[in-house]
Amino acid sequence: MTYPQIILKKNKEQSLKRMHPWVFSGAIEQLPSNIEEGDLVEVLDCNxxxxxxxxxxxxxxxVRVLSFNNIRINQAFWDKKIEAAYKKRINLGLIDNTSTNVFRLIHGEGDELPGLIADYYNGVVVLQCHSAGMFLQRNAIAQAIIKTIPTIKAIYNKSFSTLPPLFKKKESDAFLWKNYSSPIEVIENNLRFNIDFIEGQKTGFFIDQRENRALLGTFCKNKKVANLFGYTGGFAIYAAHSGATQVINVDSSAKALEMATVNYRLNSLTNIENICSDVNDFFKTCNENYDVVILDPPAFAKHHKHREKALLAYKNLNIKGLRLMPQGGILFTxxxxxxxxxxxxxxxIFVAATNEKRSVSILFQLHQPADHPISIFHPEGEYLKGFVLKVE
Structure with a gap:
């Protein structure tokens, strides 16, 4: 089968020869006249x-590349890709793990499936398609998941908010296979969480912070802890479970904090206080110090054109975070x-520390866990960055 063909400008094929999985619009010389959003296409050089x-x-x-080989994209292709992603998670010890049953099953370019995210919540798989092409293949993808993991309870498509806004074939979020009530209870490192995969942010939970939450716990015994942008209480729960004397969980969403309260009860934790507030407003009124502070904001720059504004926002956020901290404090940012x-x-952070005349040293450099793999050919996949800092 021959797919519609896109012809590149002269010398614009080099990134593809280096296995980068994206083709930018400026590299294209010629588009076929009958092409539609989400179509499978072949990419050819100028010759x-x-x-x-x-x-x-x-x-x-x-173009988001599915293969650098001239093959057919059929059910066998999806079966092979999903099985390969699943085997990675087996090798990571995430399958049939009695202490953790929530993980990322498919991570876009890191699993050679650009535009597709799939998260596993105690048997329920939540798909998020970030491209029209993946959305149009959602049923084939679901069938491949069912074939690979026959024990799954349901598959839910949660792509409406992540698809391109002008895509004409968007549909409301819905189950692709079977049904399951939301929220669902999961365990992460033996801690319990209720996950609302239908109404919650992203697919319902920030799975990418799993290992960083566990690391946080090692710093919290007998400490006062402030978890800012706290959402449903992930970092706060690890802190309280690890022996913190006082924990606050600050978020602007009352609905998220309601779920956080449920999560505290699931873990029999009584020393966490929810504060429903914009974080900037919280800084203005807070007159306490905290031994451990977590700054985990939403993305300040989703595109490079917003980079300079975002850098200023990160500087100012870390200035305010440092002002909450006594000498010897620990900052997760x-x-x-x-x-x-x-x-x-x-x-x-350097500019913030200089501004506040605080001595700061890096204890750990943090990133996303191994179930969020980064293709060596796609450095843009390294999206989560963090530091654990000792503040004097």
Whole structure:
């Protein structure tokens, strides 16, 4: 089968020859007249030599590559890719793990499936398609998941908010296979959480912070802890469970804090206080110090054009975080902005520490866990950056 063919400009094939999985619109010389959003396409160089097959998108990223080999994209392709992703998680010890039953099953480019996210919540798989092409293949993907993991309870498609806004074939979020009530209870490192995969942010839980939450616990015994941008209480629960004397969980969403309260009860924790407030408003009124502070904000820069503004925001956030801390305090500070590198975040922290005349040393550099793999050919996949800092 021959797919519609996209022809690149001269010398614009080099990134594909280096196995980068994106084709940008500026590299394209010729588009077929009958092409539609989400179509499978072949990408050819200016001499019409084959380079890759992928999904077309009328956007700055025009093609997300599925294969650098001239193959058919059929059910066997999806079966093979999903099975490979699942085997990675077996090797990571995440399958049939009695202490953790929540993990990322498919992580976009890191699993050679750009535009597709799938999270596993105690038997329920939640799909998020970030490209029209993946959305159009959602049923084939679901069948591959069922074949690979026959014990799953349900598959839920949660792609409406992540698909391109002008995509005409968008549908409301719905179950693709069977049904299951939300929220669902999961365990992470033997701690219990209720996850609302239908109404919650992203797919319901920030799975990418699992190992960083566990690390936080090692710093919290007999400490006062402030978890800012706390959502449903993940970091707060690890802190309280690890022996913190006092924990506050600050978030602007009353609904998220209601779920956080449920999670505290699931773990028999009584020393966490929810504060429903915008974090900037909290800084203005807070007159206490905290031994351990967690700054885990939403992405300040989803595109490179917002990078400079985001760097200023990270600097100011860390200035305010440092002001909460006594000498000897521990700061966990993060960025999940793809456009902000670890070096950028470190520089923002440096400026903040200089501004506050605080001596700061790096104890740990943090990143996403192994079930969120980063392709060596796609450095943009390293989106989560963080530092654990000793503040004097």
């Amino acid at each position: 019409h030599n084959f380079l890759a097959i992928g999904h077309y998108q009328p956007d700055s990223i025009s 993060f960025s999940c902005s793809q456009a902000i590198s670890a070096h950028d975040l470190r520089q923002a």
